[in-house]
Amino acid sequence: MPQMTSEQANVVFGAPAGPAVVIAGAGSGKTAVMAARMVAVCAGGHTRPESVLGLTFTRKAAAELSARVGRYLRDARAAGLIDTLGGEPTVATYHAFAQTFVREYGLRVGLDPDLRIETDFLLGPLSRQVVAHTSAFADLDVTASLANIAKSVRQLDAELAEHVVTTQALRVREDDRVAQLQEVAKPTLAVRGVLESAQLRRALADVVDEYRLAKRDLGVMDFADIMRYSHLIATHATPVVDAVRARFTSVLLDEYQDTSVVQRELLVALFGAGHQVLAVGDPKQ
Numbered sequence: 001m002p003q004m005t006s007e008q009a010n011v012v013f014g015a016p017a018g019p020a021v022v023i024a025g026a027g028s029g030k031t032a033v034m035a036a037r038m039v040a041v042c043a044g045g046h047t048r049p050e051s052v053l054g055l056t057f058t059r060k061a062a063a064e065l066s067a068r069v070g071r072y073l074r075d076a077r078a079a080g081l082i083d084t085l086g087g088e089p090t091v092a093t094y095h096a097f098a099q100t101f102v103r104e105y106g107l108r109v110g111l112d113p114d115l116r117i118e119t120d121f122l123l124g125p126l127s128r129q130v131v132a133h134t135s136a137f138a139d140l141d142v143t144a145s146l147a148n149i150a151k152s153v154r155q156l157d158a159e160l161a162e163h164v165v166t167t168q169a170l171r172v173r174e175d176d177r178v179a180q181l182q183e184v185a186k187p188t189l190a191v192r193g194v195l196e197s198a199q200l201r202r203a204l205a206d207v208v209d210e211y212r213l214a215k216r217d218l219g220v221m222d223f224a225d226i227m228r229y230s231h232l233i234a235t236h237a238t239p240v241v242d243a244v245r246a247r248f249t250s251v252l253l254d255e256y257q258d259t260s261v262v263q264r265e266l267l268v269a270l271f272g273a274g275h276q277v278l279a280v281g282d283p284k285q
Contacts, residue, residue: 002032002072012036015278017046021256022280030280031061034252035068037278038089042073043081046276047249049073050087055094056254065254066091090248094263095223098230101244102221108237111229118220120154127153130214136206140199149207156201157208161228162260167205174202227262234269244270256281 004012011022011033024030034054042049054069056062069089076082092100103113127150142149160167181187181195215221221229233240251271253259256279259267271277 002029002036004029004033004036008033008036011278012040013044017041017276018274019277020279022278023283024280025282025284030254030282031065031068034254034278034280035065035072038069038250038252039072039076039082041250041276042086043076048086049082049089051247051249052089052252053097053248053250054089054091054252054254055097056091057093057258059093059096061254062091062093062096094259095226098226098266101233102226102229105233105237105240106229108240109229109233111233112216112219115216115219115221115225117226118222122220123154123215123222124150126214126218126220127151127211130211131207134207134210136203136210140196140203142200153204153207153211156204157211158222158224160208161224162262164228164231164262164265167209170205171202174198174205178202227260227266231262231266231269234266241270245275249276251275251277253277253279253281257283 008029015022015037022030022033024033038052038054039049041047042052054062054065056065069091073082073088077084090097099117102111102115106113106115128146131146131150131153137149144152159165160170177198178195181191181198184191187195212225215225248271253267258281267277
């Protein structure tokens with residue numbers, strides 16, 4: 001174990017077994033504290049190393065955390081504090097964890113577990129192809145280029161996924177907005193602009209559905225899909241949640257202030273209700 005300040009030691013050895021939040025600024029040794037905490041819960045008999053999950057944002061941070069955990073575990077095992085026959089904790093980025101989650105449990109909600117991740121190199125042309133063949137804009141005077149509309153479709157797709165908003169919910173909201181604006185007796189230029197924007201978003205919601213179907217048919221997904229699918233599984237397959245909670249009895253979350261809406265809701269669905277979770281974050285970042 002590393003040398004620690006009294007505040008760090010209190011987190012590592014004194015944090016409760018249930019949910020806990022640690023507020024720590026940049027350069028305060030969060031990685032070392034998280035690694036030490038992962039080993040401490042094992043040495044204290046709260047859980048086994050293979051039942052510990054650590055999540056962070058970047059592959060570099062995950063590699064650093066994994067290396068520290070491995071080093072501390074070796075020291076703890078050499079000192080006889082932890083069973084030498086035990087496994088290793090799982091350390092991953094949020095997206096890597098979600099991708100594995102989809103591949104392991106996607107069939108529970110009708111997803112092909114072999115969906116592969118693609119970037120804009122493939123998805124850009126696919127979205128343009130969808131836009132070129134859609135009839136969603138038939139009643140609208142759209143002047144934007146096909147490439148710009150396709151970019152808007154991909155952006156809306158990602159934003160809806162990130163905020164856990166369905167295309168149907170967006171359609172209902174925009175239909176209501178359009179109905180109200182169309183009742184304005186003498187609409188100003190600004191009102192007409194808002195009306196046209198609402199009508200366009202309503203049409204874009206339909207194209208997002210077509211784009212998502214095209215991705216499924218092609219057997220691909222993007223990073224937004226990973227989180228959207230993970231959330232779908234976690235909120236519609238109770239046995240999966242039970243299995244994941246049983247597998248990971250202790251969870252540590254790094255850079256929690258940077259989690260998106262869908263990431264937070266996924267984590268709550270999987271590890272809420274009193275599970276042993278330690279979330280570390282810096283509200284100033």
